[in-house]
Amino acid sequence: MINSNENNKDEKKIVLKIFRENTAQKTDSHYDTFNVPYKKWTTVLDALLYVKSYMDPSVAIRYSCRMASCGSCGMKINGIPRLACYTKISELETSTIECEPLPNLPVIRDLVTDFSRFFNHHKNIQPYIQSKDGVDDPDTEKKTFSFYQSPDEVDKYLQFSYCIKCGLCYSACPTVGTDLKFPGPQALAQLYRYYADTRDETKNRLDIVDDRHGIWRCHFAGSCSKVCPKGVDPALGIQLLRSYMLGISKNDKKLAEKNEIQTDEESI
Amino acid sequence: MMERHRMLKESQIMKIHYITGIAAIFVVAVHILMRLIVPFGSSLEYDYIISNYKNIFYVFILESILVLISIHGFNGIRIILLV
Amino acid sequence: MKEIEHDSRNNLEGIKGWLNPSRYGWERISYWFQRLTGVFLLIYFIGHVYETSTIVNGQNAWESFLELTQTVWGHLFLIMVIGASSFHSANGIRLIFTHVGIGLGTPSRPDYPYSPSSLNYRQKSGIWIALILSAAAMYYGFTVLFGE
Ligand code: HEM
Ligand code: SF4
Ligand code: FES
Numbered sequence: 013m014i015n016s017n018e019n020n021k022d023e024k025k026i027v028l029k030i031f032r033e034n035t036a037q038k039t040d041s042h043y044d045t046f047n048v049p050y051k052k053w054t055t056v057l058d059a060l061l062y063v064k065s066y067m068d069p070s071v072a073i074r075y076s077c078r079m080a081s082c083g084s085c086g087m088k089i090n091g092i093p094r095l096a097c098y099t100k101i102s103e104l105e106t107s108t109i110e111c112e113p114l115p116n117l118p119v120i121r122d123l124v125t126d127f128s129r130f131f132n133h134h135k136n137i138q139p140y141i142q143s144k145d146g147v148d149d150p151d152t153e154k155k156t157f158s159f160y161q162s163p164d165e166v167d168k169y170l171q172f173s174y175c176i177k178c179g180l181c182y183s184a185c186p187t188v189g190t191d192l193k194f195p196g197p198q199a200l201a202q203l204y205r206y207y208a209d210t211r212d213e214t215k216n217r218l219d220i221v222d223d224r225h226g227i228w229r230c231h232f233a234g235s236c237s238k239v240c241p242k243g244v245d246p247a248l249g250i251q252l253l254r255s256y257m258l259g260i261s262k263n264d265k266k267l268a269e270k271n272e273i274q275t276d277e278e279s280i
Numbered sequence: 281m282m283e284r285h286r287m288l289k290e291s292q293i294m295k296i297h298y299i300t301g302i303a304a305i306f307v308v309a310v311h312i313l314m315r316l317i318v319p320f321g322s323s324l325e326y327d328y329i330i331s332n333y334k335n336i337f338y339v340f341i342l343e344s345i346l347v348l349i350s351i352h353g354f355n356g357i358r359i360i361l362l363v
Numbered sequence: 364m365k366e367i368e369h370d371s372r373n374n375l376e377g378i379k380g381w382l383n384p385s386r387y388g389w390e391r392i393s394y395w396f397q398r399l400t401g402v403f404l405l406i407y408f409i410g411h412v413y414e415t416s417t418i419v420n421g422q423n424a425w426e427s428f429l430e431l432t433q434t435v436w437g438h439l440f441l442i443m444v445i446g447a448s449s450f451h452s453a454n455g456i457r458l459i460f461t462h463v464g465i466g467l468g469t470p471s472r473p474d475y476p477y478s479p480s481s482l483n484y485r486q487k488s489g490i491w492i493a494l495i496l497s498a499a500a501m502y503y504g505f506t507v508l509f510g511e
Binding site (some may be wrong): 035079091092113114115116117118119125167168169170171172174180184186189190192201208221232233234235237238239240241242243244247248249251252254255259260261 | 370371372373374375376378380381385386387388390391393394395397398423458461462463464467468470471472473474475477478479480481482486
């Protein structure tokens with residue numbers, strides 16, 4: 013340790029400003045400031061963990077994978093929702109970094125927010141495939157055949173299935189910022205993901221969000237797609253979904269069902 | 281979330297919003313052209329305006345502007361107030 | 364620990380977040396302008412209907428009301444109306460296309476570094492065209508109103 017101090021004499025330091033609040037104890041919110049050494053590859057999460065290890069262990073953060081896979085380290089970094097593990101200090105190009113909890117989600121403590129509302133919106137759009145085959149009929153034996161899906165059919169929804177439910181889009185959305193009942197970009201994009209899946213046969217899936225607080229409150233401000241760390245492009249999913257709801261795009265699923273055997277053979 | 285017993289679905293209301301918006305472009309264009317085909321000053325003269333109102337086609341255009349933009353504009357306010 | 368209610372408005376960005384459109388790129392700015400111009404045009408529309416309806420009270424009433432817009436501030440207000448309506452219509456047409464899924468590209472397998480296809484160049488140029496159009500219309504209005 014002594015050696016490392018000497019080696020690090022010309023190490024660069026960053027000012028890390030962290031939002032502090034304990035809602036359970038109703039303490040007033042304030043910011044704590046720390047001077048943290050960093051290298052070219054240091055992420056904001058690394059810096060926060062440094063603070064926890066060597067300066068103030070009481071700073072509350074949520075994280076797990078450190079590789080943009082689990083979606084738990086979302087926070088507002090310099091005013092914009094980002095994943096702490098996916099944001100390098102060097103790429104921010106500022107001398108002070110401000111970490112705040114994700115906007116539009118209630119604060120639990122410091123940088124940790126409550127995702128219940130976000131997850132409830134996700135559940136509400138029925139984020140699972142519902143298919144008649146072998147499900148409706150209790151006598152049917154366990155299914156012994158596989159669903160056929162051509163690469164083209166997979167491409168229609170694959171992009172949206174990469175969502176890690178990090179809530180960055182929800183946090184950036186201007187409609188969510190005022191309307192708690194609005195499902196938000198994540199849930200709406202997932203509705204599209206299941207609607208566009210040829211295996212899904214859910215009846216009236218679109219009606220779930222054809223509501224005055226539903227999909228029509230998207231004004232295509234694009235902020236969700238701007239901040240999404242996984243290239244999901246929720247705004248694209250929402251607009252494509254509207255295209256179906258307005259009858260501009262036709263659902264070829266129904267047609268495919270009719271010619272099931274033929275299309276399957278053709279696509280293989 | 282699912283709200284029933286409504287007169288119109290939200291998708292139908294928004295269809296009306298888009299259609300009234302597009303239709304407004306055309307009727308407002310006629311309205312503006314009526315001002316532009318004469319010099320700006322005289323387009324605002326009392327007698328000229330009154331003579332416009334004798335033209336039943338133009339009156340029809342003006343009425344439709346009133347209806348279309350009221351629907352579009354006040355629905356817009358409804359949208360903004362839905363928070 | 365006390366449960367946090369799902370309908371808690373704690374930490375919502377609200378109108379304050381809405382008022383600053385500069386953080387998220389051109390699409391957010393266009394949304395901001397679309398809404399502001401929409402409200403502004405509705406205010407103008409109501410005033411305009413009220414103003415022109417004075418014509419039923421005869422020539423004097425009409426001309427005395429007309430004088431309101433014959434001032435420098437009246438002219439500037441009309442120029443704002445010209446700009447707002449040009450932007451709102453041009454951008455409104457773009458939005459209608461996007462809302463029906465046209466001009467956004469198709470879903471594809473995302474590759475790092477991700478670039479969302481819905482925020483593509485066509486959309487950005489659409490926004491710029493609307494802004495330029497509205498600036499040009501305001502310039503034309505300026506020359507007509509102040510050029511006499
Ligand atoms: C001339 C053609 C017009 C077109 C093509 C048009 C188009 C649109 C569109 C597409 C929207 C929806 C924006 C969204 O959902 O994000 C909108 C909103 C709106 N428009 Fe228009 N519009 C037009 C004229 C007008 C006029 C003349 C008024 C004023 C009375 C007006 C007032 C509004 C208002 C108040 C909104 C709500 C703003 C919002 O939703 O953010 N529009 N317009
Ligand atoms: S769509 Fe993107 S930003 Fe939104 S929750 Fe999923 S991964 Fe996160
Ligand atoms: S720690 Fe898992 S996404 Fe950042």
